[in-house]
Amino acid sequence: MSGVAFRFRSFAARPPRAPWIVAALAGEVAPMPFAGAATVDVCIIGGGFSGLWTALRLREQDAGLSIAVLEADRCGTGASGRNSGAAGHWWTRLPLLLKCLGREGAMAVIEASEAAVADIHDFAAQHGIECEARYERSVWAVTAPGRPGAWGPMFKAAESIGVTPPQRPVPAEEMRALYGTAPYFAGVMEARATRLNPAALARGLRRVALAQGIAVHESSPVTRVTSAPGHVLVQTALGQVRAGQVVLAANAWMAHLAPFRDEVMVLSSDMVATDPIPQVLAARGLLGRPGGTNSRMMLNYGGVTPAGQVYLGRGAGVLAFGARIGAAFEHAPAQLRQLAADFRHLYPELHDVKLPHGWGGPIDRSTTGMPQFGTLAADPRVHYALGYTGHGVGATALCGRVLASAVLGRQDRWHEVGALMARVRNGRYPPEPLRYLAASVVQGAVRRKETAERDGRKPWRLDAALAPLALATLPTKP
Template sequence: MQSNQHSSFWFQEAIARESNATVQALEQDIHADVCIVGGGFTGLWTAIQLKQKQPSLNIAVIEKDLCGSGASGRNGGCMLTWSTKFLSLKKLYGEAEAKRLVKASEQAIDEIEAFCQEFQIDAQLRRHGTLYTASNAAQLGGLDSVLNELKRHSISSWQPWTKEKVQAESGSALHQEGHFSEAAASVQPGLLVRGLKRVAEETGVAIYERTPMTGIEKKQQPVCITTPKGRIRAGKVVLALNAWMPSLFPEFKNSVVLVSSDMMITKPIPEKLAKTGLKDGKTVIDGRTFVHYYRTTPEGRLMLGKGGNYFSFANRMSKVFDEPSRYQQILNAAFHRFFPSLPLELIDSTWTGASDRSATGMPFFGRLKENPDIVYGLGYSGNGVAQSWMGGQILASLVLGENNTWTRSGLVSGPLASFPPEPLRWFGALIIRNAIRRKEKAEDHHRRPRWLDCQLAKLASSAGKADKG
């Protein structure tokens, strides 16, 4: 099976293990109880959870390329919870729901691990936790307010580490402080999403790859979806397109902004990594606005990523998102700062992922106004590997018309905020991004940032840290 030559290292590795697999495209008209548009984490979790609840459902999934070739197979593989977003959750949905969502996001880690074990998905899932750090003096104490609130509500999984332990466990002397949580994991996202595809098919879900949606009659019942070689008439439709939603559904054009997360990975260097102190699969995330994040793989590679680089004008799915990173100079600089003993020649590959960042920093779900039989979910804002399991629960519950904690969640309110229209959004995003870069560069070099840069940076911080999952 051939994949896009510019896909991530993760996805290429996963596809290489499927040398005998075939691609089934839709070539005729069909009927389905449920049609899911999008074959990534959200779409596949929804299909599987629908089948688990009602095995008799006739479910069809269509994917324009290969399942997982989009953001699901291109992210950093950091399975993180929403605990550090508790204050934002509380502000948006209230204290009780915020506590429930933090616990649910932790449960998602357990559920995904159990699912992989039950269905023998070798996704290199490692329950080694996560370490949130301060990589310069300005970041010290950045988590204090949220950690105090989590502790006050008895839902904190975090523990402070000494500076010496942080530096030893993270493999880098750059870190000044850190807090560790066991409620996290790392995973090879390409292997996970391809594993979900296999399980979905084994449960009876029909999956059609290289079958893009070319049209949808939203006001018709059953809903009619057109593809290049066939139509699908479905009683219920799930739109699990995430970063592709704004370009296909104009009603969401101001609900998210598409921004890149850029990643690099080294060749296998287990001995060199052992000398730095990196000895397990924990994820390490620093405290800047557009974070650095890194982790190792079982074969001894080191992956490092940086969020918040390329902002797409009018949320167009630019070719940038399907190319090696344009920001390798930034990645190289970060790699050298964190690991000065490792030469840049060890870098094997770079790639780019598209993140659909909402104005609140949280995903949102709902029903289309034109037709309540069409449900949607998007806006994971860089935290979606574990949260997509929750998204599948929400969307499956909406499809079945259930009245439960998922359908009553504040997440099921559609977009709660919006970005300015173009061109203000794009110009504003670049101004704020560049201010953040100048501010954090000054902080890295122990200089006082300019006052204006600090004020502009505050405009981005309201939605929380981003682009690592």
């Protein structure tokens, strides 16, 4: 064992911008940072869904374990509280899973991802977490004329092994009934997709963790993690924790660390939202319109909250040079302007409704589109979860189970799922500065191409040729 010596970057606390974070934190007192010294069995770095689910699944299996969560800001103010609350499974990854794992392995991973989403409903109900977890229709659509649906490869792969994805094609007349004159040209629908209020879930998980004797320290950014004989030392500005084992769950904020930087790059995802407008939605016939995503590379995702707040997001926005997460990952006016244009396009009925909320957050994009839940070769006492690629609401619940088994050394179903996922590989990203330069060029091409398609114009030929390189990677190092 060679050991680890990680330095985390300095962490600036940020104002909560997502309206659901503002609501979830209302009335809570500012926390005291962790100070002094502590010794625990397990120290978890990061109090988002990954960290909290792992802490809770560990507690469930071992009531005697001492567990501390160190969170730089407030639990749920990272990606976990900022997202659109769509908790999905990995059916869309079937083609890659099939290639890497074969039928049995691919289906085991997909079933685990479905079980994770069901887990969220069960846990929230069992512990009285009021996070609006619900089943809704969700449509994966084409919103540019003449474009193919991105679901083709998934259905083809499913057919090849005789399984049926949860989505069904939506006939043209049903699309028209759902979307009227809005630009929805084709789609597939999932009848029972999960949606929830992510900030309410994160704060609820924190509440349950505290009630179960898990020490949760907020406003306590970790500065260093170092292997030592007999323990792993975790340092914060004002204190240090000696831990038997460590879980790295700081999402994009740890993507610069050596074990991860080849396979994860950091981009923003951005969102805009209206205020709650239930009467407007009712009057304009929009109450029954399902949420969902479209088939772009810079994909839009959106829906309506139970209070009638309409939201829309878009992936692959700001690029982080060297995985540095700056202020543009909180609020990027240029991204929000482009997104507002998408909103006006996709919701023509709401052309006059204000968009007072706009925010962003970091996405840890992996080369496979799937996360890895693993243990570092350099120190088997250090475990990690990273690479959700903007699809972590459901997957973090699976992370909790897989990493709890890793920490406890259990050879169970979750250990096997983690081992299968470790076999899903798809090359590596180029190093900086090449990565940033290449990604900037390709991203510009994708943006121009998809804007042209949205507006019914023919994209430039060079942009059309460059756009597919967005998914390109280098071969894995020998």
